[in-house]
Amino acid sequence: MIIRELCEMVSGRIVCGESRREESVEYAFASDLMSDVLTVRNGNFLMITGLANIQSVRTAEMSDVPFMLLCRNKKATEQMIEVAQENKLLIVESPYSMFRCVGILYNAGLKPLF
Amino acid sequence: MLSEFKIEGGDFTRAGYASSQIKKILKNLNVSPDVVKRVVVALYEAEVNIVAHAFKGVIVADISNSGIKLVLEDEGPGIPDIGMAMTKGYSTASQTVREMGFGAGMGLPNIKDNADRFEIVSEVGKGTRLSIEIDFL
Ligand SMILES: Nc1ncnc2c1ncn2[C@@H]1O[C@H](COP(=O)(O)OP(=O)(O)OP(=O)(O)O)[C@@H](O)[C@H]1O
Numbered sequence: 372m373i374i375r376e377l378c379e380m381v382s383g384r385i386v387c388g389e390s391r392r393e394e395s396v397e398y399a400f401a402s403d404l405m406s407d408v409l410t411v412r413n414g415n416f417l418m419i420t421g422l423a424n425i426q427s428v429r430t431a432e433m434s435d436v437p438f439m440l441l442c443r444n445k446k447a448t449e450q451m452i453e454v455a456q457e458n459k460l461l462i463v464e465s466p467y468s469m470f471r472c473v474g475i476l477y478n479a480g481l482k483p484l485f
Numbered sequence: 486m487l488s489e490f491k492i493e494g495g496d497f498t499r500a501g502y503a504s505s506q507i508k509k510i511l512k513n514l515n516v517s518p519d520v521v522k523r524v525v526v527a528l529y530e531a532e533v534n535i536v537a538h539a540f541k542g543v544i545v546a547d548i549s550n551s552g553i554k555l556v557l558e559d560e561g562p563g564i565p566d567i568g569m570a571m572t573k574g575y576s577t578a579s580q581t582v583r584e585m586g587f588g589a590g591m592g593l594p595n596i597k598d599n600a601d602r603f604e605i606v607s608e609v610g611k612g613t614r615l616s617i618e619i620d621f622l
C-alpha cells in the first residue's frame with residue numbers, strides 16, 4: 372500500500388518525511404504499549420499508535436520502523452519530529468480512532484504481522 | 486571501547502538517548518542490522534526500566550570486535566521476586582509510566598530473548614544490576 376493512498380483513506384496528513392509518500396508498506400502493527408511493539412523482530416511495518424510522545428518515536432527508532440500512523444487526532448510534538456527526521460521516520464496524523472484506522476487499512480489489504 | 490551514560494529516574498523526555506547513541510556507534514562499526522536491533526531493543530527496555538522504576542542509574546557499554554557487553558546498575562527499590570518480574574505481563578508500573586506508553590510487563594522477558602547472555606541481580610531497597618551480552622557473529 373502506497374503511503375499517499377493510505378493517507379487519503381484515514382484522512383491523514385504527513386507531518387514528517389513527506390518526500391517518501393510514494394513508498395509502500397505491506398504490514399502493520401497497532402499498540403499504545405511500546406514494549407509490545409519492541410517484541411516484533413522484523414522492522415518493516417507501519418506502527419499505528421495513539422501515543423504522541425518522544426517514546427513512540429524512540430521505539431520506532433530502536434525497532435527500525437520506517438512509518439508511523441498517529442491516530443485519535445494526536446499531534447506529533449516538535450521533539451518527536453526532530454528525532455523522527457534524524458531517523459528517517461515518516462509520520463502521518465489521522466483524526467480517526469485507532470479502531471477506525473485499523474479497520475479501514477485492514478480492509479484495504481494492509482496485512483497483520485501475526 | 487567503553488561508553489558511559491547516566492540515567493535519571495522519571496525523566497521520560499531523555500529515556501532512549503543512551504540507546505540511540507549506542508545505535509549510532511554500532512551502525513558506524515557496520516554491525517549487521519539484525520544484531521544492532523537486538524542490542525538496542527534490549528538496551529532501550531533496560532534504560533526505560535531505570536527511568537520507570539528506579540531513582541537513578543549508570544549504563545556502561547563495552548564494545549569489542551566480537552560483541553557488546555552492557556551493564557546497567559541503578560539505585561532504586563530493587564526487585565523482590567525476579568522470577569515474577571521476568572514473567573510476561575507482570576508489571577507494577579505506575580499510572581504515569583503507563584501514560585508514557587510502558588507497563589506491558591514485556592520488557593525484562595524481551596531483554597532476555599534478545600540477549601546471548603543475560604544476568605539480573607537485585608537487592609530490595611538498594612537497586613538492580615543487569616548484564617546483557619550480545620555477540621556480533
Ligand atoms: N530497574 C528496576 N528497578 C526496580 N524494579 C524493576 C526494574 N526493572 C523492572 N522492575 C520490576 O519488574 C517489573 C517487570 O519489568 P518489565 O520491564 O518486564 O515490565 P514493565 O517495565 O512493568 O513494563 P514494560 O512492558 O513497558 O517493560 C516492573 O513492573 C517492576 O516491578
Ligand SMILES: [Mg+2]
Binds near residue numbers: 406533
Ligand atoms: Mg520495562
